[in-house]
Amino acid sequence: MHKDVMSGPDEPIRVVVVDDHNVVRKGLQLFFGMLDDIEVVGEAADGRHALDLLGFLSAEEALPDVVLMDLEMPRMDGIAATAEIKKLYPAVEVVALTSFSEAERVHLALEVGAAGYLLKDADADEVGVAVRAAHRGEIHLDAAVVGKLTRSLRQPAETxxxxxxxxxxxxxxxxxxxxxxxxxxxxxxxxxxxxxxxxxxxxxxxxxxxxxxxxxxxxxxxxxxx
CATH class of the missing domain: 1.10.10.10 (Winged helix-like DNA-binding domain superfamily/Winged helix DNA-binding domain)
Incomplete structure (x- = not known):
């Protein structure tokens, strides 16, 4: 079995953008296009399409490093898609894209393996910060929704x-x-x-x-x- 080749230390961070709104996908592509250390290698309009795309990229030994994943999408939502991605491609980090009103659903994405989350109305610079943090194996928490998420987080089995x-x-x-x-x-x-x-x-x-x-x-x- 071959091993998918992801970004090395001096190569741009490879990103796939998954969102059912074309304007969101294009806006993120334009922003990342201005950066030297991040590049968009694909986009998808729903979770099913995202899995098909990652299957193709995996076959080409070109998996992304980070997937920006919308949570509310037709056919397959971001939570189900994140679960499949982490099962099939555990080295790929997933960052949930959410609005403040959807924050209660983010804990479901975290439960299936998302590395973090990002508000859709975040400043452009913060998007870059979140992607870089996920790539480094770090956590990027948006202060605006931490309170809502900590309240909705399920009580762990132990203390x-x-x-x-x-x-x-x-x-x-x-x-x-x-x-x-x-x-x-x-x-x-x-x-x-x-x-x-x-x-x-x-x-x-x-x-x-x-x-x-x-x-x-x-x-x-x-x-x-x-």
């Missing part, structure tokens, strides 16, 4: 008391948006050990993503909000 001191320390760093590489450097441990701690922490809390963990830590007062 923070089950975490070891090291896991709690790593949870706080995850909540502050640090990548595994950053955490490894800060704690002077290997990235492999960091990944193990993150995985154990998520498992103990009954959560499935770093973003869910960050929101939970903010809600529980373990880490400050953005």
């Amino acid at each position: 923070g008391a089950v975490l070891t001191p090291r896991e709690r320390e790593i949870l706080e760093l995850v909540a502050r948006g640090h990548s595994n590489r950053d955490i490894a450097k800060a704690l002077m441990i290997s990235e492999r050990t960091t990944r193990t701690h993150v995985s154990n922490m998520l498992g103990k809390l009954g959560l499935v993503s770093r973003t869910q963990a960050a929101l939970w830590a903010i809600r529980e007062g373990i880490a400050p909000g953005p």
Whole structure:
């Protein structure tokens, strides 16, 4: 089985834009076209089309690094599409595109593996920040909707008391948006050990993503909000 080749350290971040509104897709393409470090390699009008596109790109060994995924779309919505993408292409990061009024649905996208979320009316620069953060394995939380999301986040199976001191320390760093590489450097441990701690922490809390963990830590007062 071949391995899909994604962006290297000096190559532009490869992005696929998924939204049923043509004006949104074209607007994002125009914005990214002005940047040197991000390029749009495809677009789709719904989740089904997005999966077909990623299947084609995978066959060409050209998967994107990040998918910007609208949540409300015909045929297949963004939540179902995100679940399929993370199952088929776990290395591809998904950032949910949402309006403030749809924020309650974002936690569903986080539960199936979305790395973060972005408001559709965000400033252009913030779109770039969110894409770069997802590519680095970091978390980008929009302060405007963190409160709504932390309230709607499902209660994990266990509480923070089950975490070891090291896991709690790593949870706080995850909540502050640090990548595994950053955490490894800060704690002077290997990235492999960091990944193990993150995985154990998520498992103990009954959560499935770093973003869910960050929101939970903010809600529980373990880490400050953005």
